[in-house]
Amino acid sequence: MxxxxxxxxxxxxxxxxxxxxxxxxxxxxxxxxxxxxxxxxxxxxxxxxxxxxxxxxxxxxxxxxxxxxxxxxxxxxxxxxxxxxxxxxxxxxxxxxxxxxxxxxxxxxxxxxxxxxxxxxxxxxxxxxxxxxxxxxxxxxxxxxxxxxxxxxxxxxxYPFSFLEFLKFKGIPSPKEPLTEERGLIKGAFNEYLEKGGIPEYLRFENAELLKTLYENILYKDILVRYGLGDEKALRELALYLFSNYSSEINYSKLQKMLGLGSANTVKNYIGYLENSYMVFTIPKYDFSLKKQIYAPKKVYAIDSAFINLISFKFSRDRGRMLENLVFLELKRRNMELYYHRARKECDFIVTENEKPVEAIQVTMALTGNREREYGVLLEALEAYGLEKGLILTETEEFEETIRGKKIIVKPIWKWLLE
Incomplete structure (x- = not known):
């Protein structure tokens, strides 16, 4: 030097x-x-x-x-x-x-x-x-x-800005018990946060070219060059697929056939490289059998809403899945051990401590016209793991009730994010 x-x-x-x-x-x-x-x-x-x-x-x-x-x-x-x-x-x-x-x-x-x-x-x-x-x-x-x-x-x-940090960035107060006007401002900011995400530089300048450059730098410098990958096309197609199928299960074998890669293990490695660079995250299905847990499909989540809106196919921007992705990122910020539950039904998140389930969380836009399904999903998970209460996060609803001996807490996502 x-x-x-x-x-x-x-x-x-x-x-x-x-x-x-x-x-x-x-x-x-x-x-x-x-x-x-x-x-x-x-x-x-x-x-x-x-x-x-x-x-x-x-x-x-x-x-x-x-x-x-x-x-x-x-x-x-x-x-x-x-x-x-x-x-x-x-x-x-x-x-x-x-x-x-x-x-x-x-x-x-x-x-x-x-x-x-x-x-x-x-x-x-x-x-x-x-x-x-x-x-x-x-x-x-x-x-x-x-x-x-x-x-x-x-x-x-x-991680990129939390919702609390986003509110500070926007100069919006976040009291524990907001009044009517404060609630209105917070809810408006929540909708903006869901759309724009929390990458500080992008929020400051709101220029999509900054996001595109960041995305390209990560794919090229942090993955293609660092790992010596020869198939740039497959990596880009995989990244596009994952950002278009966030909050969903992924299957390595199906992806291997779709991308034309050598094996399912190659797909797993490529996804691992994206995870190492903090672009995407995967969580496993919870199972008392470690072997079943390893072989079950994983669910994938994206690092930030802004990347989802930049990279994914437009038809894939489902608000319900965006909300689930947002909740996932907050659980990651809180350093939670995360899984999902699937038996007859699928519950979005199982939080564990020392690999033992301690909380079940379901995310939905609203319970109106949907209550029986969402309750059924959560109750199945609670009964499977011997939990006494569960949490349903929605956009606006807030109440508690007891069903089949289990306490169901319903809370707005924006309020939960401020806890």
Missing amino acids: DLQVLKEIIREQKAVFEAEGPEGLIEREALKKVSEFLKLPHVLVISGLRRSGKSTLLKQIHKNFYGEELVYYLNFEDERLIGFEAGDFNLLYETFIELFGKSQVFFFDEIQNVEGWELFVRRMYERGFKFIITGSNSSFLSRELGTRLTGRYVGLEL
């Missing part, structure tokens, strides 16, 4: 990193978790979708927890660092000291771009240095963390 180029990059990035952000920049809810993690000596690893706010979160961590303290910062997404290798970390550390003096804290952005980075981090961690790092690929991060940093790190996944 050329030393003069490295110095130039470090100085430029430091100026940008420490500059005040644009007006209206909201503090992420993840800062609450960060405050607990920073009490530990462990490496803090923040992962998530590209452009979901990881770099901004690093700035907020710096501002809120380190103040005027000197920290070393480098973003490895800079194209001038393409030649940077693991062996250059010592030069980097020496250069930081030369330019700014001594510090015990490193902030590294998009660290997965440097193969072998974990060797330097482990060595310096053992010497008492603190690391806060981000990455956009869960597989590469977990593989490296698992082999070199086992027991030495804590992880935090950052």
Whole structure:
């Protein structure tokens, strides 16, 4: 690595990193978790979708927890660092000291771009240095963390804006018991959130080209190039299919035939690559038999409503499925272990703790003309797993009642999102 180029990059990035952000920049809810993690000596690893706010979160961590303290910062997404290798970390550390003096804290952005980075981090961690790092690929991060940093790190996944963060972004208050006018504003914002999603940069500029560029960068840089895939057409067709069939079951064998890929296992790998890049997520069917659970079809969900509206076929934008996808993402933010239930009927979500079912959730637009079906779905799941109460999330309805000895709680999705 050329030393003069490295110095130039470090100085430029430091100026940008420490500059005040644009007006209206909201503090992420993840800062609450960060405050607990920073009490530990462990490496803090923040992962998530590209452009979901990881770099901004690093700035907020710096501002809120380190103040005027000197920290070393480098973003490895800079194209001038393409030649940077693991062996250059010592030069980097020496250069930081030369330019700014001594510090015990490193902030590294998009660290997965440097193969072998974990060797330097482990060595310096053992010497008492603190690391806060981000990455956009869960597989590469977990593989490296698992082999070199086992027991030495804590992880935090950052998703696009939650509904609460979206309301802050729009300047709309979110009291626990909103009055009539406040409810009207919140409901209007909920409809907008369902359409536009929560990717911060897209919400700020509302330019579809930004989403298209982000989508292309993820497919090309994070998947095709990183994994050395030769069949770009199959990957693009698969991504289109998944974004058009969100909130639905998928079958690897059927997809293999449809895409003309070598085997169902190849399809599984491709979906895994999309998952690693935080584009889509899959959840398994819950079964007391692990073998049946493994072989049962999975359900797929998309990272954000804006991507669904950009990429999917227009006929696939079913509001009911959009609502289900939204609920799924919030459950992921709350770090829930998720499955779906299917026997005679299908219940959208089974929440587990230590693989034991603790909650059943069904999502529907409305119960009007639909109550018997939705109650039947939820009750089947409650009885199957010995649960005493279940939750039905709708757009507007709110009440509770007891059916067949089971408590049914019905609540508006927008209100549940604010809990």
